[in-house]
Every structure is written in C-alpha cells, then in structure tokens.
Amino acid sequence: MDTEALRSFVRAAELGQLQHAADELGVTQQAISKRIAGLERELEVRLFTRTARGVELTLDGQALLPHARSIVAGVDRAVTAVRPGSRALRIDVLGLRSAQAVVLHEYWRSHPGTQLDVVTLRVDDPRVAAAAVQAGDVDASFRTVTDPARLPADVQMIHVYDSPLELLVGPRHPLAAARTLTPSQLRGLRIWVPGIVARSEWSEFYDQLVTAFDLRIDAAGPNFGNEVLLDALADSADVATLVGARDRYIWPAGHDLRRIPIANPAIAYPLSLLLPRTNPHPGLRPVIEHFAGVTPLLDTAWLPSWVSGPRCGAPAEDGPGGVRRLR
Structure with missing residues (x-):
C-alpha cells in the first residue's frame, strides 16, 4: 500500500x-x-x-x-x-557516573532542547564499541582503541578530554589529611581497582601507570559495584582507589571519604570519541566543541603512550617519562 x-x-x-x-x-x-x-x-x-x-x-x-x-x-x-539530524543523537558512555557522562550532562544543560540519547553498551572491548559506531547502532562512543590501526577504516577517533585522577580514601587512611599528593607518594599503597578486564582500554592504562610510577594496583576479587567499593574504603585504614576528578560518586555521610588531587605530575585518563569518518550526526560537532572548552589541566600531566596528540583544543608539549605539559 x-x-x-x-x-x-x-x-x-x-x-x-x-x-x-x-x-x-x-x-x-x-x-x-x-x-x-x-x-x-x-x-x-x-x-x-x-x-x-x-x-x-x-x-x-x-x-x-x-x-x-x-x-x-x-x-x-x-x-x-x-535519519541523522532528525533523530536524537545517540552517544555511548562507559558509565553514567563517569567524567564523560558528567561533562556530557553539562553540555545538555547548556543546550536546552537538544535531543540526546545517552546509552551504555556494556562492552569491555573498545573494538566492539567501534563496530557499533560502524554499524550505526550509536552515533559516537566515548571509548579508546589504543592501537589506531585496529580501528575500522570508516571510524575515526578524536582525543577530546583528559580526566585528572584523584586518590579516594577513608577517614582512617594515613593519607586522609593530605591536600594533594604526588605519584611518588602513592608507591607502596594498596590501590584497589576491581573490575579491570583484559583487552579493555583501562587495563592497558593501569599497566602503563604501574610501570611509570612503580605503583601497586590490586584488581583482585569480583567487582560488586561502586557501593561495595565505597563501603570497603570507609571501613579500611589501608585501602585506596583512583577516581576521576569529575566522576560522580555518592556515599553516606558517615563514610567521610576523602578525594585527594594528584599533582606534579597529575595523572590523567584520556577520553576519546569514536565517530564515523563520513556523514557523522550533525549534533556531534557542538558536543566536541563543548569538550574542547572544558578547563584543561593546569599542571604537567602523565598520559599513556597511545595519546599521540593533545586534548582537543589544548596544545601540549612532550616531556620525559611520558609526562606532557599542557598549555
């Protein structure tokens, strides 16, 4: 008919x-x-x-x-x-409490009326996310394929933001009163990061971080979620974890957890955006511009080796030992 x-x-x-x-x-x-x-x-x-x-x-x-x-x-x-442009922009994020989701929410609040569909693919291998972009299941994905040669030919990757990390500890931890920390002060600590999955981008990130600063990252045990991790930190005098400065965590007031910035150099987790090389959704450009306008790191920052260029909108100079100076 x-x-x-x-x-x-x-x-x-x-x-x-x-x-x-x-x-x-x-x-x-x-x-x-x-x-x-x-x-x-x-x-x-x-x-x-x-x-x-x-x-x-x-x-x-x-x-x-x-x-x-x-x-x-x-x-x-x-x-x-x-039809791109007539439907909501579909973007995949690692988690709804992650820095990428927080900055994306800030974009949406500053652009009222924007049609935005935020999804979580719940896949650990970033190549699967790249395939979802290639197939059109999502318009873009905040994932990093650390070897660009393994990207599909029709998918591009843009480095959009560097998320500085903080140490999260309970009130009885020896470093709980610190206002800032250097990476060298983290040596010997038990930094518990459950849920590190082989072939994931964060697995490679932590491998390089351990090598660069001689840290102890403990990924042992099942991952029961953020609430269980926060409970463990509140009850422990020796366990710490790493979180993004913009990651959104909520815990009971009685936990009295402390977020401590890391500096000289800062440790930054780079966020990349996977999107089609041709005919991307027109709503992606203002999102990318918004991330470029996010305040860059003010200190020198360590970034993993796969970051071949500066954060979008923030030129950088390479320094020794994988440390980059953001300008």
Whole structure:
C-alpha cells in the first residue's frame, strides 16, 4: 500500500479540501486526486464524496481513517529514528557516573532542547564499541582503541578530554589529611581497582601507570559495584582507589571519604570519541566543541603512550617519562 497515498488521504480528510492537502504536502491537487483514486481502486471502495465545500468521508473512509493515521505516524517515526539530524543523537558512555557522562550532562544543560540519547553498551572491548559506531547502532562512543590501526577504516577517533585522577580514601587512611599528593607518594599503597578486564582500554592504562610510577594496583576479587567499593574504603585504614576528578560518586555521610588531587605530575585518563569518518550526526560537532572548552589541566600531566596528540583544543608539549605539559 502506498504510504504517500495514505498520507494524502489523511490530510484531505482532516482539512476537507483536496487543494489544502496539496498545498500542505507540496504537490498539485491533481496529484492528490490520483493518489486517492489509486487507493480507492486498491481497496475497492469510495473514500470521499464531493460537496460544495470540498470533500467528506464516506462510511468506508471513516473506517479507514484511524488506521491510515496510525500507519502514517509509524512511517514518520521510523524515518525519524534513522535519519541523522532528525533523530536524537545517540552517544555511548562507559558509565553514567563517569567524567564523560558528567561533562556530557553539562553540555545538555547548556543546550536546552537538544535531543540526546545517552546509552551504555556494556562492552569491555573498545573494538566492539567501534563496530557499533560502524554499524550505526550509536552515533559516537566515548571509548579508546589504543592501537589506531585496529580501528575500522570508516571510524575515526578524536582525543577530546583528559580526566585528572584523584586518590579516594577513608577517614582512617594515613593519607586522609593530605591536600594533594604526588605519584611518588602513592608507591607502596594498596590501590584497589576491581573490575579491570583484559583487552579493555583501562587495563592497558593501569599497566602503563604501574610501570611509570612503580605503583601497586590490586584488581583482585569480583567487582560488586561502586557501593561495595565505597563501603570497603570507609571501613579500611589501608585501602585506596583512583577516581576521576569529575566522576560522580555518592556515599553516606558517615563514610567521610576523602578525594585527594594528584599533582606534579597529575595523572590523567584520556577520553576519546569514536565517530564515523563520513556523514557523522550533525549534533556531534557542538558536543566536541563543548569538550574542547572544558578547563584543561593546569599542571604537567602523565598520559599513556597511545595519546599521540593533545586534548582537543589544548596544545601540549612532550616531556620525559611520558609526562606532557599542557598549555
């Protein structure tokens, strides 16, 4: 059944004039008449009777109208769901409490009316996220394929933001009163990061971090989620973890956890955005510009080796030992 004929039928029925329906749909009255006549031949019924004021529905036309409206609305929703620019921008984030989600929320709040669909693919291998971008399941993904040679040819990766890390400890930890820490002060600490998965970008990040600063990252035990991790920190005098400075964590007031910035150099987790090389969703450009405008690190920062360029909008100079000076 011709959906444009159904659309012409619906608008003619609602407006009561073939010419009015033609004007609204941008075609001639003759085209509207032909579409409706073809629909009548297909259904073998008359849908309208002509009057001095225009057209009126027959009983068969009245019976068809609600179904025709439903079909036309369904077609419009289907087109909107797949056409970039007319549907919501779909972006994958690692977690809804992550720095990337927090900055993305700040963008949405500063751009009221933006249609944005934030999803979490719940995959650990960033190549799977890249495949989702390639297939059009999402418009972009905040993931990093640390070896760019393994990116699909039609997917590009942009370095958009460096998330400085902080040490999170309970009130009885020896470093709980510190205002800032250097990486060398973290040596020998038990830094518990459950949930490090092989082949994930964060697995490679922590491997390089351990090598660069001789740290002890403990990934032992199952990952029962942030709430259990925060409970463990509150009860321990020797366990710490690393969190992003913009990561959103909420804990009971009685936990009295402390977030301590790391400096000289800062330790930064680089965030990249995977997106199509051609015909990206038009809503991506202002998102990328927003991330470029986020305040850069004010200190020297250690970044893993796969970061080949500065954060979008923030030139950088390479320094010794993997440390980069952001300007």
